Structure formats: structure tokens, C-alpha cells
Amino acid sequence: DAGVIQSPRHEVTEMGQEVTLRCKPISGHDYLFWYRQTMMRGLELLIYFNNNVPIDDSGMPEDRFSAKMPNASFSTLKIQPSEPRDSAVYFCASSLWGNGYTFGSGTRLTVV
Amino acid sequence: AQSVAQPEDQVNVAEGNPLTVKCTYSVSGNPYLFWYVQYPNRGLQFLLKYITGDNLVKGSYGFEAEFNKSQTSFHLKKPSALVSDSALYFCAVRDAVSNTGNQFYFGTGTSLTVIP
Numbered sequence: 001d002a003g004v005i006q007s008p009r010h011e012v013t014e015m016g017q018e019v020t021l022r023c024k025p026i027s028g029h030d031y032l033f034w035y036r037q038t039m040m041r042g043l044e045l046l047i048y049f050n051n052n053v054p055i056d057d058s059g060m061p062e063d064r065f066s067a068k069m070p071n072a073s074f075s076t077l078k079i080q081p082s083e084p085r086d087s088a089v090y091f092c093a094s095s096l097w098g099n100g101y102t103f104g105s106g107t108r109l110t111v112v
Numbered sequence: 113a114q115s116v117a118q119p120e121d122q123v124n125v126a127e128g129n130p131l132t133v134k135c136t137y138s139v140s141g142n143p144y145l146f147w148y149v150q151y152p153n154r155g156l157q158f159l160l161k162y163i164t165g166d167n168l169v170k171g172s173y174g175f176e177a178e179f180n181k182s183q184t185s186f187h188l189k190k191p192s193a194l195v196s197d198s199a200l201y202f203c204a205v206r207d208a209v210s211n212t213g214n215q216f217y218f219g220t221g222t223s224l225t226v227i228p
Contacts, residue, residue, distance in 0.1 A: 031213065042220045043218050043220075043221065056212065091156070095214055097213075098163075101148075101158075101216065102158070103156045103157070105154060
């Protein structure tokens with residue numbers, strides 16, 4: 001298996017633009033997590049899905065953030081409109097029940 | 113409530129010396145415990161885990177961790193540090209009987225620097 005695949009690896013966008021981050025989890029994993037990492041706040045859980053259903057989105061910062069998982073092999077995290085304070089590394093991770101996570105390589109987002 | 117604490121933001125150790133990165137946890141039942149390592153500009157990578165069984169767990173790259181139920185700790189150790197071990201280390205915990213699915217709770221991370 002190629003692991004958890006995230007795209008793009010780097011994204012630079014202007015404030016106010018829409019940004020879409022993508023994630024392909026490991027086949028067969030039933031949990032998918034979106035995290036954000038910054039120097040100031042460390043690793044933050046944004047949202048997680050179980051069997052494609054959002055379970056807990058309490059970590060999503062505000063309504064500008066939305067996440068979807070239309071099928072077991074794909075998820076998106078969208079920011080609209082983006083702001084400079086959204087600049088961070090966004091990680092996707094997947095897992096099976098009772099097991100640890102496999103993380104993707106992350107998307108480094110810079111909003112200028 | 114489920115939580116984990118990494119009391120040290122930064123640990124420095126000389127190459128060849130033993131290293132310890134501390135982790136304490138809080139769960140209501142039995143814990144599932146994990147250690148992850150993050151190298152610069154990379155995602156978190158699995159190092160080792162404790163689910164049940166022997167309290168001393170051996171993992172990747174010569175690391176090991178000891179589960180201590182009475183002290184609610186799961187410290188990461190290595191007998192002889194390498195410069196290449198310099199990275200950010202995260203401890204994570206989940207209650208074996210979880211009401212939050214497979215959500216693990218991560219510590220704030222400990223930055224390990226091994227000095228040549």
C-alpha cells in the first residue's frame with residue numbers, strides 16, 4: 001500500500017481564495033482524521049470520520065472550514081475564504097479501529 | 113476524560129548517552145498508548161505501541177517504552193542516542209473502551225536534540 005496520500009504537498013494562495021486539500025486514506029481503514037499543525041498551537045484535531053460519516057467536527061475553527069468524505073477512498077478539507085492565520089501544515093491520517101494512525105506527508109499551506 | 117502530558121518541550125542529550133522522553137496519561141479504563149516521531153517537513157511516523165501484555169515494548173530504530181500503570185506513565189527510552197534521533201516526539205493515548213471512537217489524544221510534543 002502506498003500509505004496515506006495527500007495533495008498538494010505545498011499550496012500558496014492569496015487571502016480570500018478558496019483552498020481545497022485532498023486525502024486518500026489507506027484502503028480498508030475505517031477512520032479518517034484531519035489535523036492542523038502550527039508552531040503556536042501544536043497538533044490540533046479538526047475533524048474525524050468513521051465509515052465516511054463525520055463524527056466530531058468540534059475542532060473545525062469556524063464556518064470557513066468544511067470537510068467531506070464522499071466515499072471510503074477520498075476526503076477533502078476546504079477553506080473558503082482563506083486567511084493568513086490559516087497558514088499551517090495540514091495532515092490527514094487513517095486507521096482501523098483499535099489501531100494507531102498512519103499519517104500522510106501533509107500539505108503546507110501558506111496564505112498571503 | 114482522556115489526556116496525555118509531555119512535561120518537557122525540549123530534551124537535549126549527548127550522542128551515545130541514554131535518552132528518555134517522558135509521557136504521562138489519563139484515561140478512565142485501560143490505555144492504548146502510542147509513540148510517534150516527526151522528522152522535519154515530514155508526517156508523524158509510528159514508533160511503538162502498548163495495547164496489552166509485556167510492560168516493556170520495543171519499537172523501531174532501537175527505541176523502547178515502559179508502561180507503568182501505577183505511575184500512569186509511558187516513557188520513551190533509548191540506550192544510546194544518535195544524532196539522527198533528533199526529531200519531534202509525540203505520545204498518544206486512547207481508552208481501550210472508548211466513547212469517542214478511535215480518536216487518540218496527542219501530547220504537545222517533545223523536541224529531542226542529540227548533540228554530537
